[in-house]
Amino acid sequence: MxxxxxxxxxxxxxxxxxxxRGEAGTITFNFSGGSGASAFTGSFWYDLDTPDLNPNPNGGDYEPSAAFPMGFSVDGPSGSYSAVADTGIVSVAHYGSISINLFSADGGAFYFSIHSQWAAGGPDDLPASYAVTPDSFGSVAVIVNRLGIREEGDLTSVTTAAAAVPxxxxxxxxxxxxxxxxxxxxxxxx
CATH class of the missing domain: 4.10.860 (DNA Excision Repair, Uvrb; Chain A)
Incomplete structure:
Protein backbone atom coordinates (compact mmCIF):
# COMPACT_ATOMS: atom_id res chain seq x y z
CA MET A 1 0.00 0.00 0.00
CA ARG A 21 -23.75 9.60 10.66
CA GLY A 22 -23.44 12.36 8.05
CA GLU A 23 -26.99 13.63 8.65
CA ALA A 24 -26.23 17.15 9.81
CA GLY A 25 -29.22 18.59 7.95
CA THR A 26 -31.76 15.96 9.03
CA ILE A 27 -34.10 16.98 11.82
CA THR A 28 -36.72 14.82 13.54
CA PHE A 29 -39.90 16.00 15.24
CA ASN A 30 -41.97 14.00 17.74
CA PHE A 31 -45.70 14.69 17.81
CA SER A 32 -48.80 13.65 19.69
CA GLY A 33 -52.38 13.88 18.59
CA GLY A 34 -55.87 12.86 19.50
CA SER A 35 -57.02 12.54 23.09
CA GLY A 36 -58.12 9.97 25.64
CA ALA A 37 -58.37 6.42 24.29
CA SER A 38 -57.67 7.66 20.75
CA ALA A 39 -54.40 9.44 21.62
CA PHE A 40 -51.36 8.57 19.50
CA THR A 41 -47.72 9.56 19.08
CA GLY A 42 -45.25 9.51 16.24
CA SER A 43 -42.47 11.33 14.46
CA PHE A 44 -41.63 12.84 11.11
CA TRP A 45 -38.32 13.97 9.70
CA TYR A 46 -36.82 15.85 6.79
CA ASP A 47 -33.53 17.36 5.70
CA LEU A 48 -33.32 21.11 6.31
CA ASP A 49 -31.12 21.36 3.20
CA THR A 50 -33.91 20.13 0.89
CA PRO A 51 -34.04 22.56 -2.05
CA ASP A 52 -37.09 24.80 -2.46
CA LEU A 53 -38.95 23.91 -5.67
CA ASN A 54 -40.83 27.20 -5.60
CA PRO A 55 -38.32 29.81 -4.40
CA ASN A 56 -40.17 33.04 -3.76
CA PRO A 57 -40.75 35.23 -0.70
CA ASN A 58 -44.37 34.09 -0.35
CA GLY A 59 -43.74 30.42 0.33
CA GLY A 60 -41.83 27.28 -0.47
CA ASP A 61 -42.46 23.73 -1.65
CA TYR A 62 -40.18 20.81 -0.80
CA GLU A 63 -40.34 17.19 -2.01
CA PRO A 64 -38.62 14.03 -0.75
CA SER A 65 -35.87 12.56 -2.92
CA ALA A 66 -32.98 10.12 -2.63
CA ALA A 67 -30.64 13.01 -1.80
CA PHE A 68 -33.09 14.65 0.63
CA PRO A 69 -35.24 11.92 2.21
CA MET A 70 -38.29 12.46 4.40
CA GLY A 71 -40.21 9.99 6.53
CA PHE A 72 -42.77 9.40 9.29
CA SER A 73 -43.90 6.94 11.94
CA VAL A 74 -46.86 6.47 14.28
CA ASP A 75 -47.75 4.41 17.34
CA GLY A 76 -51.38 4.40 18.39
CA PRO A 77 -54.45 2.31 19.27
CA SER A 78 -54.84 0.94 15.73
CA GLY A 79 -51.16 -0.05 15.34
CA SER A 80 -47.61 1.05 14.63
CA TYR A 81 -46.08 2.03 11.30
CA SER A 82 -42.89 3.62 9.99
CA ALA A 83 -41.86 4.54 6.44
CA VAL A 84 -39.60 6.58 4.24
CA ALA A 85 -41.68 8.76 1.93
CA ASP A 86 -41.43 8.14 -1.82
CA THR A 87 -43.58 11.08 -2.86
CA GLY A 88 -45.24 14.07 -1.27
CA ILE A 89 -44.75 17.73 -0.55
CA VAL A 90 -44.04 20.07 2.33
CA SER A 91 -45.61 23.48 1.71
CA VAL A 92 -44.65 26.54 3.75
CA ALA A 93 -46.78 29.66 3.23
CA HIS A 94 -45.80 33.24 4.05
CA TYR A 95 -48.75 33.65 6.42
CA GLY A 96 -47.49 30.93 8.78
CA SER A 97 -49.24 27.83 7.49
CA ILE A 98 -47.29 24.60 7.08
CA SER A 99 -48.75 21.56 5.37
CA ILE A 100 -46.99 18.19 5.02
CA ASN A 101 -48.37 15.40 2.83
CA LEU A 102 -46.03 12.38 2.54
CA PHE A 103 -46.74 9.01 0.93
CA SER A 104 -44.83 5.70 1.02
CA ALA A 105 -44.70 3.07 -1.72
CA ASP A 106 -46.52 0.54 0.48
CA GLY A 107 -49.59 2.74 0.90
CA GLY A 108 -48.77 4.77 4.02
CA ALA A 109 -49.92 8.39 4.17
CA PHE A 110 -48.91 11.17 6.56
CA TYR A 111 -50.85 14.43 6.80
CA PHE A 112 -49.71 17.25 9.06
CA SER A 113 -51.07 20.77 9.12
CA ILE A 114 -50.36 23.61 11.52
CA HIS A 115 -51.25 27.29 11.31
CA SER A 116 -49.96 30.48 12.93
CA GLN A 117 -46.35 29.32 12.71
CA TRP A 118 -43.70 31.86 11.85
CA ALA A 119 -40.48 30.10 10.90
CA ALA A 120 -37.39 31.69 12.42
CA GLY A 121 -35.27 31.18 9.28
CA GLY A 122 -37.66 32.97 6.96
CA PRO A 123 -41.22 32.79 5.70
CA ASP A 124 -40.42 30.12 3.10
CA ASP A 125 -37.73 28.02 4.86
CA LEU A 126 -38.35 24.51 6.15
CA PRO A 127 -39.05 24.96 9.87
CA ALA A 128 -36.42 23.77 12.33
CA SER A 129 -39.02 23.92 15.12
CA TYR A 130 -42.76 24.12 15.64
CA ALA A 131 -44.86 25.49 18.49
CA VAL A 132 -48.35 24.47 19.51
CA THR A 133 -49.78 27.51 21.28
CA PRO A 134 -53.29 28.78 22.07
CA ASP A 135 -53.00 30.90 18.89
CA SER A 136 -52.05 27.98 16.67
CA PHE A 137 -54.13 25.05 15.62
CA GLY A 138 -53.26 21.94 13.72
CA SER A 139 -54.10 18.38 12.84
CA VAL A 140 -52.15 15.22 12.16
CA ALA A 141 -53.06 11.87 10.58
CA VAL A 142 -51.30 8.67 9.60
CA ILE A 143 -53.35 6.29 7.48
CA VAL A 144 -52.30 2.85 6.21
CA ASN A 145 -55.46 1.19 4.89
CA ARG A 146 -53.85 -2.17 4.07
CA LEU A 147 -52.81 -2.54 7.74
CA GLY A 148 -56.00 -1.08 9.19
CA ILE A 149 -54.09 1.85 10.72
CA ARG A 150 -55.95 5.13 10.95
CA GLU A 151 -54.67 7.59 13.54
CA GLU A 152 -55.97 11.13 13.18
CA GLY A 153 -56.85 14.02 15.41
CA ASP A 154 -55.98 17.48 16.64
CA LEU A 155 -52.29 18.14 17.09
CA THR A 156 -51.51 18.38 20.81
CA SER A 157 -47.70 18.77 20.76
CA VAL A 158 -44.67 18.89 18.46
CA THR A 159 -41.11 18.77 19.79
CA THR A 160 -37.72 18.57 18.17
CA ALA A 161 -36.05 15.22 18.84
CA ALA A 162 -32.49 15.13 20.17
CA ALA A 163 -29.89 14.99 17.39
CA ALA A 164 -27.93 11.79 16.96
CA VAL A 165 -24.40 12.11 18.32
CA PRO A 166 -21.65 9.66 17.40
Whole structure:
Protein backbone atom coordinates (compact mmCIF):
# COMPACT_ATOMS: atom_id res chain seq x y z
CA MET A 1 0.00 0.00 0.00
CA UNK A 2 1.48 3.35 -0.98
CA UNK A 3 1.94 6.22 1.44
CA UNK A 4 -0.55 8.29 -0.54
CA UNK A 5 -3.25 5.60 -0.25
CA UNK A 6 -2.66 5.29 3.48
CA UNK A 7 -2.95 9.06 3.94
CA UNK A 8 -6.22 9.06 1.99
CA UNK A 9 -7.53 6.19 4.15
CA UNK A 10 -6.57 8.08 7.32
CA UNK A 11 -8.26 11.27 6.06
CA UNK A 12 -11.41 9.31 5.21
CA UNK A 13 -11.46 7.60 8.63
CA UNK A 14 -11.10 10.95 10.38
CA UNK A 15 -13.80 12.55 8.25
CA UNK A 16 -16.21 9.70 8.95
CA UNK A 17 -15.37 9.78 12.64
CA UNK A 18 -15.98 13.50 13.01
CA UNK A 19 -19.01 13.63 10.74
CA UNK A 20 -20.81 10.88 12.65
CA ARG A 21 -23.75 9.60 10.66
CA GLY A 22 -23.44 12.36 8.05
CA GLU A 23 -26.99 13.63 8.65
CA ALA A 24 -26.23 17.15 9.81
CA GLY A 25 -29.22 18.59 7.95
CA THR A 26 -31.76 15.96 9.03
CA ILE A 27 -34.10 16.98 11.82
CA THR A 28 -36.72 14.82 13.54
CA PHE A 29 -39.90 16.00 15.24
CA ASN A 30 -41.97 14.00 17.74
CA PHE A 31 -45.70 14.69 17.81
CA SER A 32 -48.80 13.65 19.69
CA GLY A 33 -52.38 13.88 18.59
CA GLY A 34 -55.87 12.86 19.50
CA SER A 35 -57.02 12.54 23.09
CA GLY A 36 -58.12 9.97 25.64
CA ALA A 37 -58.37 6.42 24.29
CA SER A 38 -57.67 7.66 20.75
CA ALA A 39 -54.40 9.44 21.62
CA PHE A 40 -51.36 8.57 19.50
CA THR A 41 -47.72 9.56 19.08
CA GLY A 42 -45.25 9.51 16.24
CA SER A 43 -42.47 11.33 14.46
CA PHE A 44 -41.63 12.84 11.11
CA TRP A 45 -38.32 13.97 9.70
CA TYR A 46 -36.82 15.85 6.79
CA ASP A 47 -33.53 17.36 5.70
CA LEU A 48 -33.32 21.11 6.31
CA ASP A 49 -31.12 21.36 3.20
CA THR A 50 -33.91 20.13 0.89
CA PRO A 51 -34.04 22.56 -2.05
CA ASP A 52 -37.09 24.80 -2.46
CA LEU A 53 -38.95 23.91 -5.67
CA ASN A 54 -40.83 27.20 -5.60
CA PRO A 55 -38.32 29.81 -4.40
CA ASN A 56 -40.17 33.04 -3.76
CA PRO A 57 -40.75 35.23 -0.70
CA ASN A 58 -44.37 34.09 -0.35
CA GLY A 59 -43.74 30.42 0.33
CA GLY A 60 -41.83 27.28 -0.47
CA ASP A 61 -42.46 23.73 -1.65
CA TYR A 62 -40.18 20.81 -0.80
CA GLU A 63 -40.34 17.19 -2.01
CA PRO A 64 -38.62 14.03 -0.75
CA SER A 65 -35.87 12.56 -2.92
CA ALA A 66 -32.98 10.12 -2.63
CA ALA A 67 -30.64 13.01 -1.80
CA PHE A 68 -33.09 14.65 0.63
CA PRO A 69 -35.24 11.92 2.21
CA MET A 70 -38.29 12.46 4.40
CA GLY A 71 -40.21 9.99 6.53
CA PHE A 72 -42.77 9.40 9.29
CA SER A 73 -43.90 6.94 11.94
CA VAL A 74 -46.86 6.47 14.28
CA ASP A 75 -47.75 4.41 17.34
CA GLY A 76 -51.38 4.40 18.39
CA PRO A 77 -54.45 2.31 19.27
CA SER A 78 -54.84 0.94 15.73
CA GLY A 79 -51.16 -0.05 15.34
CA SER A 80 -47.61 1.05 14.63
CA TYR A 81 -46.08 2.03 11.30
CA SER A 82 -42.89 3.62 9.99
CA ALA A 83 -41.86 4.54 6.44
CA VAL A 84 -39.60 6.58 4.24
CA ALA A 85 -41.68 8.76 1.93
CA ASP A 86 -41.43 8.14 -1.82
CA THR A 87 -43.58 11.08 -2.86
CA GLY A 88 -45.24 14.07 -1.27
CA ILE A 89 -44.75 17.73 -0.55
CA VAL A 90 -44.04 20.07 2.33
CA SER A 91 -45.61 23.48 1.71
CA VAL A 92 -44.65 26.54 3.75
CA ALA A 93 -46.78 29.66 3.23
CA HIS A 94 -45.80 33.24 4.05
CA TYR A 95 -48.75 33.65 6.42
CA GLY A 96 -47.49 30.93 8.78
CA SER A 97 -49.24 27.83 7.49
CA ILE A 98 -47.29 24.60 7.08
CA SER A 99 -48.75 21.56 5.37
CA ILE A 100 -46.99 18.19 5.02
CA ASN A 101 -48.37 15.40 2.83
CA LEU A 102 -46.03 12.38 2.54
CA PHE A 103 -46.74 9.01 0.93
CA SER A 104 -44.83 5.70 1.02
CA ALA A 105 -44.70 3.07 -1.72
CA ASP A 106 -46.52 0.54 0.48
CA GLY A 107 -49.59 2.74 0.90
CA GLY A 108 -48.77 4.77 4.02
CA ALA A 109 -49.92 8.39 4.17
CA PHE A 110 -48.91 11.17 6.56
CA TYR A 111 -50.85 14.43 6.80
CA PHE A 112 -49.71 17.25 9.06
CA SER A 113 -51.07 20.77 9.12
CA ILE A 114 -50.36 23.61 11.52
CA HIS A 115 -51.25 27.29 11.31
CA SER A 116 -49.96 30.48 12.93
CA GLN A 117 -46.35 29.32 12.71
CA TRP A 118 -43.70 31.86 11.85
CA ALA A 119 -40.48 30.10 10.90
CA ALA A 120 -37.39 31.69 12.42
CA GLY A 121 -35.27 31.18 9.28
CA GLY A 122 -37.66 32.97 6.96
CA PRO A 123 -41.22 32.79 5.70
CA ASP A 124 -40.42 30.12 3.10
CA ASP A 125 -37.73 28.02 4.86
CA LEU A 126 -38.35 24.51 6.15
CA PRO A 127 -39.05 24.96 9.87
CA ALA A 128 -36.42 23.77 12.33
CA SER A 129 -39.02 23.92 15.12
CA TYR A 130 -42.76 24.12 15.64
CA ALA A 131 -44.86 25.49 18.49
CA VAL A 132 -48.35 24.47 19.51
CA THR A 133 -49.78 27.51 21.28
CA PRO A 134 -53.29 28.78 22.07
CA ASP A 135 -53.00 30.90 18.89
CA SER A 136 -52.05 27.98 16.67
CA PHE A 137 -54.13 25.05 15.62
CA GLY A 138 -53.26 21.94 13.72
CA SER A 139 -54.10 18.38 12.84
CA VAL A 140 -52.15 15.22 12.16
CA ALA A 141 -53.06 11.87 10.58
CA VAL A 142 -51.30 8.67 9.60
CA ILE A 143 -53.35 6.29 7.48
CA VAL A 144 -52.30 2.85 6.21
CA ASN A 145 -55.46 1.19 4.89
CA ARG A 146 -53.85 -2.17 4.07
CA LEU A 147 -52.81 -2.54 7.74
CA GLY A 148 -56.00 -1.08 9.19
CA ILE A 149 -54.09 1.85 10.72
CA ARG A 150 -55.95 5.13 10.95
CA GLU A 151 -54.67 7.59 13.54
CA GLU A 152 -55.97 11.13 13.18
CA GLY A 153 -56.85 14.02 15.41
CA ASP A 154 -55.98 17.48 16.64
CA LEU A 155 -52.29 18.14 17.09
CA THR A 156 -51.51 18.38 20.81
CA SER A 157 -47.70 18.77 20.76
CA VAL A 158 -44.67 18.89 18.46
CA THR A 159 -41.11 18.77 19.79
CA THR A 160 -37.72 18.57 18.17
CA ALA A 161 -36.05 15.22 18.84
CA ALA A 162 -32.49 15.13 20.17
CA ALA A 163 -29.89 14.99 17.39
CA ALA A 164 -27.93 11.79 16.96
CA VAL A 165 -24.40 12.11 18.32
CA PRO A 166 -21.65 9.66 17.40
CA UNK A 167 -20.82 7.23 20.16
CA UNK A 168 -17.43 8.00 21.80
CA UNK A 169 -16.27 4.41 21.31
CA UNK A 170 -16.82 4.71 17.54
CA UNK A 171 -14.74 7.87 17.39
CA UNK A 172 -12.01 6.21 19.48
CA UNK A 173 -11.92 3.19 17.14
CA UNK A 174 -11.62 5.45 14.09
CA UNK A 175 -8.76 7.35 15.71
CA UNK A 176 -6.92 4.13 16.72
CA UNK A 177 -7.29 2.83 13.16
CA UNK A 178 -5.96 6.09 11.73
CA UNK A 179 -2.95 6.05 14.07
CA UNK A 180 -2.30 2.40 13.16
CA UNK A 181 -2.34 3.20 9.45
CA UNK A 182 0.05 6.09 10.00
CA UNK A 183 2.40 3.85 12.00
CA UNK A 184 2.29 1.24 9.23
CA UNK A 185 3.11 3.90 6.64
CA UNK A 186 6.12 5.10 8.62
CA UNK A 187 7.68 1.63 8.68
CA UNK A 188 10.10 1.43 5.83
CA UNK A 189 11.40 -1.86 4.53
CA UNK A 190 15.16 -2.30 5.30
Missing amino acids: SMRMIRLAVAAALAIGFAG EPASLAMAMVGAVGLLALARRRPA
